[in-house]
Amino acid sequence: DQQVKQNSPSLSVQEGRISILNCDYTNSMFDYFLWYKKYPAEGPTFLISISSIKDKNEDGRFTVFLNKSAKHLSLHIVPSQPGDSAVYFCAADLHAGAGGTSYGKLTFGQGTILTVHP
């Protein structure tokens, strides 16, 4: 049973436009969400995260939105650049209670291949 799903295997966007990557989850106990970026022949690298007590987190061109009632999060990249072309994974984390420690295990989605055309 896939607890974290990225239903779009791929996304193609023109340079300068917005990229929106989506992620859905089923476990309402997840309380932290992360996005990772992966280039070919490299390991995933952390991009941005959001706590379940927030609905938005912004870092430069990257913004993550969380809709807890819909169990849905999205990553917005504005403006998109060719260097953003990569596989993007969303992941979910569990903590031991509010403000508690992370259990350390992340549950990943299947990934979305983003291609940004010049």
Added chain:
Amino acid sequence: DAEITQSPRHKITETGRQVTLACHQTWNHNNMFWYRQDLGHGLRLIHYSYGVQDTNKGEVSDGYSVSRSNTEDLPLTLESAASSQTSVYFCASSEWGTSGNGEQFFGPGTRLTVL
């Protein structure tokens, strides 16, 4: 700079052979993880460890084993390699007890082909 390394980066082996993939981290993290990445499945957890002498099974642990004798290393062993274990393997580490986002740091991966 702290880092996490994996070796070998590429490995070709035959069905039935035992294979060990190495993972070494200098972050001094207590948590270490092994994942496999396959098309359409994302990153799936094989085994993980919260500290020395601690190991736990993940969602796809059949045919794999790990042991943790020190903080820095978590080798992954395929007892008898099967073609279904052809994949890219990633090792990761994270701090224990963080109230933050549980961020994991990944190695560069090992591409394993079982013929």
